[in-house]
Amino acid sequence: MISCAVLGIGVFGPGLLDWPAARKVLSGSTAYVRTDSIVPPSELLPAAERRRATPSTRIALTAAQQALTHAKLDATTLPAVFGSSSGNPDIIHDICAMLAAGDYQISPTKFHNSVHNAASGYYSIAVASHRAVTSLCAFDGTAPAALLEAAVQALADQTPVLMVCYDLPYPFPLSAARPTIDAWALALALAPENFASAVAHLTLLDGAADADNGVADTALIDPTLDAVRIGNPTARLLPLLAALARPQPGEVVLRQGSGRALRVRTAVC
Amino acid sequence: MTFPAVAISAYTATTALGPGREALFEALRTRRSGLQQYESRCDFALDGHSPSLKTWIGEVPQLRSVTLPEQWARYDCRNNRLAWLGLQQDQFIAKAREAVERYGADRVAVIVGTSTSGIGQAEQAYGARDARGRLPASFDYAATLNNFSAPSLVAQAVGATGPTFAISTACSSSAKVFAAAARLMRAGWIDAAVVGGVDSLCLTTLCGFASLELLSNAPCRPFDRARSGISIGEGAGFALLEASADAPLYLLGAGESSDAHHMSTPHPAGLGARLAMRGALDAAGLAPQAVDYINLHGTATRSNDPAEGRAVTDVFGATATSSTKGWFGHLLGAAGIVESIVALLALERGLLPGTLNTADVDPECPNTVLLANETRDIDVALSNSFGFGGSNCSVIFGREPVNPRRLNRTLS
Numbered sequence: 001m002i003s004c005a006v007l008g009i010g011v012f013g014p015g016l017l018d019w020p021a022a023r024k025v026l027s028g029s030t031a032y033v034r035t036d037s038i039v040p041p042s043e044l045l046p047a048a049e050r051r052r053a054t055p056s057t058r059i060a061l062t063a064a065q066q067a068l069t070h071a072k073l074d075a076t077t078l079p080a081v082f083g084s085s086s087g088n089p090d091i092i093h094d095i096c097a098m099l100a101a102g103d104y105q106i107s108p109t110k111f112h113n114s115v116h117n118a119a120s121g122y123y124s125i126a127v128a129s130h131r132a133v134t135s136l137c138a139f140d141g142t143a144p145a146a147l148l149e150a151a152v153q154a155l156a157d158q159t160p161v162l163m164v165c166y167d168l169p170y171p172f173p174l175s176a177a178r179p180t181i182d183a184w185a186l187a188l189a190l191a192p193e194n195f196a197s198a199v200a201h202l203t204l205l206d207g208a209a210d211a212d213n214g215v216a217d218t219a220l221i222d223p224t225l226d227a228v229r230i231g232n233p234t235a236r237l238l239p240l241l242a243a244l245a246r247p248q249p250g251e252v253v254l255r256q257g258s259g260r261a262l263r264v265r266t267a268v269c
Numbered sequence: 270m271t272f273p274a275v276a277i278s279a280y281t282a283t284t285a286l287g288p289g290r291e292a293l294f295e296a297l298r299t300r301r302s303g304l305q306q307y308e309s310r311c312d313f314a315l316d317g318h319s320p321s322l323k324t325w326i327g328e329v330p331q332l333r334s335v336t337l338p339e340q341w342a343r344y345d346c347r348n349n350r351l352a353w354l355g356l357q358q359d360q361f362i363a364k365a366r367e368a369v370e371r372y373g374a375d376r377v378a379v380i381v382g383t384s385t386s387g388i389g390q391a392e393q394a395y396g397a398r399d400a401r402g403r404l405p406a407s408f409d410y411a412a413t414l415n416n417f418s419a420p421s422l423v424a425q426a427v428g429a430t431g432p433t434f435a436i437s438t439a440c441s442s443s444a445k446v447f448a449a450a451a452r453l454m455r456a457g458w459i460d461a462a463v464v465g466g467v468d469s470l471c472l473t474t475l476c477g478f479a480s481l482e483l484l485s486n487a488p489c490r491p492f493d494r495a496r497s498g499i500s501i502g503e504g505a506g507f508a509l510l511e512a513s514a515d516a517p518l519y520l521l522g523a524g525e526s527s528d529a530h531h532m533s534t535p536h537p538a539g540l541g542a543r544l545a546m547r548g549a550l551d552a553a554g555l556a557p558q559a560v561d562y563i564n565l566h567g568t569a570t571r572s573n574d575p576a577e578g579r580a581v582t583d584v585f586g587a588t589a590t591s592s593t594k595g596w597f598g599h600l601l602g603a604a605g606i607v608e609s610i611v612a613l614l615a616l617e618r619g620l621l622p623g624t625l626n627t628a629d630v631d632p633e634c635p636n637t638v639l640l641a642n643e644t645r646d647i648d649v650a651l652s653n654s655f656g657f658g659g660s661n662c663s664v665i666f667g668r669e670p671v672n673p674r675r676l677n678r679t680l681s
Contacts, residue, residue, distance in 0.1 A: 079525075085417070087437070092414075096388075096392055099392050099395070099396075105476075106480050111533075112533040112658075115384065115438075116438070118532070118658065124658070125529050125530065130529055132525030132548075133438075134436060135437050135438050135660075137416035138417050138433060138435065141433075141434070145433075152455075173395075173402055176403060177409075206458065260431075
């Protein structure tokens with residue numbers, strides 16, 4: 001069991017463009033209206049990098065900036081953990097299509113944008129942070145893996161840590177092999193448990209999988225939003241945000257890559 | 270962080286030099302390189318065509334005869350064949366399963382570094398699209414292309430159900446696995462971890478590095494005045510880490526940093542590299558003088574080697590250093606683990622490999638580059654891994670959980 005404080009929250013997805021808007025929907029006071037996916041230009045990036053950055057990078061940095069602003073943190077002082085199942089899906093598609101067509105001239109920008117840590121690399125350049133930045137993947141268990149890694153790092157290094165998750169759909173034909181609903185990014189600024197200015201506290205516990213049924217993930221009440229939760233690896237953290245949108249203590253169950261449950265207890269300050 | 274000394278109770282590496290650590294050690298000892306000239310009719314070419322490139326590669330020829338067990342057949346792709354071949358060596362699976370038995374499946378994590386996972390499978394699938402542009406039905410995304418495929422296969426093979434994930438930070442991926450595992454141990458979340466890395470040859474990386482003009486047309490010559498770029502290789506490596514156990518070797522510290530400079534070019538003064546090495550020393554509680562040998566990232570690009578050399582000299586002065594990429598090439602996401610294993614072999618057997626293929630050290634690289642092999646007992650070794658996105662990681666290993674010189678330093 002480990003505990004940590006939440007200092008700030010960022011979220012960007014169709015219909016939920018920031019934490020104040022998401023909070024109203026996730027607490028049940030406003031209905032969810034699904035819109036087309038939008039990928040904003042990130043204000044964190046310098047103009048030259050803005051053009052070269054992929055949609056994955058731009059949406060990840062949008063959520064990151066929201067959480068940093070909410071937490072009033074100086075990004076140069078904190079490590080960051082990025083999580084994504086798909087990384088840069090449009091770039092992977094482009095490269096595979098080019099190679100299949102016998103076109104081997106992958107541009108340098110396309111190649112460096114193909115790495116899974118492109119978003120975290122652009123982030124460290126954008127905020128001029130020399131701290132540790134990592135990038136991890138656990139398929140549908142990516143978001144809980146990033147949450148655990150960020151909480152563990154906050155505890156180990158006794159420092160605030162930024163967690164950023166993002167997942168976008170693949171273009172056809174990979175979209176048929178890996179259907180993904182909408183483009184989502186979500187960020188949490190975490191800190192050691194006793195940190196001042198916490199907006200909530202989390203307690204993470206390891207939980208067994210049910211022998212017969214596996215892990216029963218916590219669902220969202222709104223059926224449209226719950227379909228998004230199942231259909232986008234980053235949106236699998238929305239039940240945690242729903243718990244943080246309510247004043248009462250809560251507990252959510254998130255399925256990890258290993259098949260075990262990650263139980264997260266929430267207490268809003 | 271206060272870094273717990275972590276026991277390393279098993280380790281193995283598979284590269285172009287052959288499966289298992291004895292093949293690696295013998296090649297290091299006898300200075301036999303595994304690099305070969307790339308031919309466009311290679312095993313990982315696309316059906317009927319591949320680029321014509323003048324470069325050298327570190328290919329694992331044994332992959333041709335590797336078959337995954339029936340229950341994991343869906344994981345079949347070059348990268349997972351390499352992971353599977355690597356796991357079979359040095360009784361690694363048996364030792365990992367013993368740890369799972371001893372601590373409980375949920376108390377053992379599996380953290381694997383990879384840069385491109387099974388992208389070769391996607392390259393092939395795109396080449397086999399049907400008239401409507403659809404991928405073949407046999408293409409299994411989750412078990413091949415997704416970065417989680419190798420850690421998922423490894424976790425099932427050893428029976429672990431603790432935190433299981435891939436770290437994908439390009440060429441620092443499988444160095445950072447040590448830092449992540451040590452953190453989970455310190456938090457009390459796990460008792461043991463299987464850490465590793467696997468990356469296999471594919472056209473994406475060959476063509477990508479070719480377009481960056483970073484491929485050497487001869488076997489790579491790290492730190493040589495005439496160096497002209499990298500030789501790409503493929504490899505797999507694994508280590509079994511235990512929080513409380515006696516072992517002949519220990520993980521003493523790790524340091525991670527970001528260049529915050531450029532996506533594909535290192536900071537010219539090696540700023541991030543210095544921060545990573547200093548971070549590892551701080552984590553280990555060691556003075557720079559305690560480090561006897563450094564296995565460099567040493568890619569043999571024009572920009573990496575002088576930046577790393579300046580950073581090493583700034584932090585350590587005249588410590589013995591070498592790059593071993595002349596033996597097996599740049600293993601990208603597997604570089605961190607395999608070069609950590611070179612450092613572990615140096616500690617265990619007293620072999621400090623010189624820098625293969627290098628004759629005339631570039632005066633722009635002020636570090637003390639070993640050219641010939643040296644044989645002497647050492648206590649502490651460090652391994653550097655730096656990647657795209659300015660992602661850096663340095664890892665320190667030792668023969669004692671607490672370095673004797675660290676105790677002396679505390680007493681004096």
